Amino acid sequence: MRRPLAAALAALLMLSLLVLFGSTPRAHALDNGLARTPPMGFNDWNAFGCGVSEQLIEQTADYLVSSGLKDDGYGYVNIDDCWMTKSRDAAGDLVPDPAKFPDGISGTAAYVHAKGLKLGIYESAGTATCAGYPGSLDHEQQDADSFASWGVDYLKYDNCNNQGVPWEQRYDAMRDALAATGRPIVFSMCEWGEDNVWTWGAGTGNLWRTTGDINASYGSMLSIFHSNVQLARYAGPGAWNDPDMLEVGNGMSFTEDRSEFSLWAEMAAPLIAGTDLRSATPATLSLYGNKAVIAVDQDSLGRQGTEVSSSGGLDVLTKPLANGDVSVALFNENASTATISTTAAAVAAPSASSYKLTNLWTNQVSTTSGAISASVPGHGTVMFRVSPGSGTSVGTTHPLLGASSHRCLDAYGNQTAVGTPIEIWDCDGGANQAVTLTSAGELRLYGGTQCLDAFDNQTAAGTKVELWSCNGGANQQWRLNPDGSVTGTQSGLCLDVTGGDKPAGNVNGTALELWTCNGGANQQWSLA
Structure with missing residues (x-):
């Protein structure tokens, strides 16, 4: 009789504490071993809305592999809203739209898995999704079983049409349903930052939205940054603040795109690309593919900045x-x-x-x-x-890589004669692409025998850049700035890929010139 008595006393104590502190008992804390670093991948919504399809998902998977982004860590290809039919079948199961997904979600998952990637899917913790398709409220286990049987690896769970049912009931129910399937499925809670989700999210999901939806504007990005940056103490391995998908490549300036990527990495946020990667420019890919910045986001310590x-x-x-x-x-x-x-x-x-x-x-x-x-x-x-410690780039030799083209600064045709044009060309490791930085601010090629030179000491926008014998002139002095621009000391103008603000201006053989600094990707350089 002692055990029942002890249990009764423990229950009475717990009830007293609940009355005293006004809290509710929690279901078991999430411990699924997933998302030990912030998830990285792609989601179709920001670029395509309801225009999702099997072809889009499979082509994106192909591109993640062929572009090297998979190797950079982008492992999830996530399907958002509108993937299903408007009603469940006779058994109450969700039905993938056969026009959009002729091979079903299971066939799409098999394709994605064959590429060494993982598949994500979308649902809502309400009676309907945000676009009006069947939701999972009161169907949690049935839907979780479907997701698991299809080979889904990641669930984005939205908050639309929730009927006022408390989050504990809705989100905990899906958490427990996913766990019951036995399949490892990352649980991404798109709860819009309501109910102070960051204070309870770690016990329920692997990541949780801290705000409303982002859009491709600086103002939206800035507002979300201000909200998310204050929540660092709640994040850690397996449990991340989510300031929403990246809008990089969707219409902000190159400088603003780079800020978003930098800030999201510094805040240990999920790096989920929300643009059409298949048609992304080299400038956009230079941001998504920056290994050093990704390493900050993916650092194993798991601390948010x-x-x-x-x-x-x-x-x-x-x-x-x-x-x-x-x-x-x-x-x-x-x-x-x-x-x-x-x-x-x-x-x-x-x-x-x-x-x-x-x-x-x-x-x-x-x-x-x-x-x-x-x-x-x-x-x-x-x-x-x-x-x-210490270190310096002065005296070192590197290719100089252009962000807008992903091509290297190059002396035309491997020529060494004075007046040889400076252009961009596919990086090939040649001596005509090997730039040595000197303490005098020179950019020397060919082992240091020739210098990058602003033609005839001219300082007007449009002045061509050429090769010339090193002579210590002010028109051969350059400053590599922290923002990635390279300015002529004499002119104050930027080293510019001519017409490189347009795709046609970034082809092999495009000449370099001096131009008014404007923050464009065609004026951004890095040491490769």
Whole structure:
């Protein structure tokens, strides 16, 4: 009789605590071993809305593999709303739209899995999805069983038409249903940041939306950043704040796209591409494929970056990394260029006499005794990886890679004569693409015998860039800026791929010139 008595006393104690504190008992905490780093992949909604199809999903899977994005970590190909018919079948099961998915979700999953990728699907924790298709409320186990039998690996679970049923009932029910299938399925809760989801999300899902929907505008991105950056203490391995899909490539400027990608990585957010990757420009792919920035997002320590300061819209974020380094993001919310400064101490870098700063977008390396500062364009972000020690890019030799073309700065035809045009060309490792940075600000080719030169000391926009014997002239001095631009010291103009703001301007053989700095991808360079 002792055990029943003890159980009764324990239940009475629990009831007393519930009355005292006004809380409710929770179902078992989520512990599915999934999403130990933020999920990466693709979702069709932002670019296609209801225009999803088997062909789109399979072609995107093909492209993730052929482009190398799969190797960069983009592992999920996620189907959003409108994939099913408007009614369930006679057994009450969800039915994939046979016109959109002739091989069903199971056939699409098999195709995606054969590519070494995983498939995601969408549903809503209500009577209908946001687009009016059957929802999963009161069908949780039946639908979870369908997802598992089809080979689904990820569920985005929305919040539309929820009938006012409390989140505990709706989201916990699907959590438990997914667990009961025995199949590992990442649970992404699209609960719109309601009910302070970040305070309970880790016990229910692998990631949770912290805000309403994003759109492809700087204002939307900025608003969501402001909300999400405050929630760092709630995130960690297997449980992530989700500021929504990336709008990179959907209409913001290149500078704004780079800020979104930088900030999402710094905040350890899921990196789910919301653009049509199959037709993405080299500029867009230069953002999605930046391995150094992805490494910050995917760092195994699993810490979300925190805001150190934000005075006047000049934001400093710091994120500790597993090897003891810190990632620092300097974000300028304002329209005009501004200098943003902080210190190694302020960003909680490990104590050291000097620090190596690696610019994660340009790959330039420099040394500081503690000050961290950069001129940041309006709406732009500069990211550094800060580690104890020292280093410099001066005296090193690299190809100079253009963001708009994914091609290298190149001396035409491997020629060495003075006046040889400077162009872009497929990177091939040739001496005519090997740029040596000197302490005098020169960009030397061919082992240091020839210099990049602004024609005839001219300083007007449109001045061509050529090869010339190194002579120490001001027209042969260049500054590699933290934002990725390269400016002529004499002219103050940017090294520009002529017409590179349009796709036709990024082909092999396109000449370089000086042009007014405008933040375009055709004026952005990195050391390859």
